[in-house]
Amino acid sequence: MSIAILKQRLNQSVNNFSDPAQIHNKFAKPTKLIKTLAIIERKFDEMESIQPIEEKIVNSILKLEKHGTDYLTKRDWKNLSWSLSKKLLSYEDKILFTFKGSEFIEQFSKIDPELLKVVYFPLLYSYFAVEQAEINKRPNNWIQLRNILNTNRSTLFQATLKPKKWLTTLTEHPEVLSLDPSKRFIRDFLYNSDDSRVSSQLESLSIAPNSWFWDSLISSSIKSVKTMKEDDYFKVIPRLLLLLEKNPIYTTAILTALLERYASTSKRTLVHEALKHVCLTQWGNPQYDSAAGWRNVNPDTRKMVVQWFVRADLEAFFKLFSHTADVDRFNYWIKFIDKISFSQIFLGPAAVQSRHAEHRKFRELNRGRLKNLVGSTASNNAFLLKIDNIYIVDFSDTGNACYGYSTFPFDINKKNIGVYELKNKPQSIFKSEYGLGMSLSHSGNWEARFDKKLAELGIFSNQSNSPKYKKRY
Known part of the structure; x- marks a missing residue:
């Protein structure tokens, strides 16, 4: 009884x-x-999930090989079902992925319903106990095991007078035995800060931490980013960045999905500081061709992130590190943002040593990107913009002019850059009426004068709403 x-x-x-x-x-x-x-x-109930010792499992396998199925007890069948999730004897792979596993699966597909009740949970455990890489190598036996479990699930539940917790869970979530096992759990996984939400729902199934199921859940969640509504997408960015931090193996997949989706939103021109910082940390500066990680996204997406850095650099230069926000100069250079492929900030001693919270935050978020300006006043900073094929250098302190170059005017591998390297008038691509190198001052109606000099070099703003500059004297 x-x-x-x-x-x-x-x-x-x-x-x-x-x-x-x-x-x-x-x-x-x-x-x-x-x-x-x-x-x-x-x-x-607890005994049902207790795995037998390896010796007993091996004895049942040897018994089957020597005497056939007629001499197997229920305990032997149960041992054989547990064996699928283990590496035994001389096999390099888990039994499920061996020829012996194929024989066992064939036997399990033919056993009577009463015997299936005994082996169903160990079979279910074995189904979840393998990794995605193992399935990718030899999927056939695993697929047949899934079919056995899925085909008999409903019958087993109906025939069980008092279903165990795991069987009730399996009946409530039959999709775990389907071709898309994790789809139903994506929303709970992405929109809930509790990492254990899904694992708690499925706890009675005893899914191993390294199971293919968790890989499927994460991969499906990442793929879902592509078809999300825009509002939903922005809500899950922090969750996916946290997931990346905890599971570095998914770094490329997560960053690629987030960036490609961001590039298709209505907010692509708005800098997402957290995403930008993680990109810089994981893939390096997108403005450098040597940053191989950026090859994972489309050129247009990479350009979007480059523009994030350019915009953030200009805002920091003219608004964050400037004593008086020079809105005119910011507006002038930002209108070329579609043509800017590289930006570099040079911080003077005052900015480098500043304990201001926002200054410290900017330096931290841009660790490895910033250079030091030496040989000038403590308050002076500089920036470089590559607009098309021209390198523009400008300074923050009044009395410093703007310079243009056809190549980098400094050694890009150096951390400390002398002000004289950035102020090389003979090498300036801006020419006087006598053909000599010159710099451009910010006095008078400087915007129109800058436009003219840049136009001579073939550089024009794409913005149709460029401001009509007021004449200054």
């Missing part, structure tokens, strides 16, 4: 004696017996 039937008969007897028609009978509810039965039932 099974525990489930025993419990059913005990409850029926209790109900009969508790009937109002039997009220004259003195009956005490068998509380101790019911409690003992619950303990026995719990222990049997």
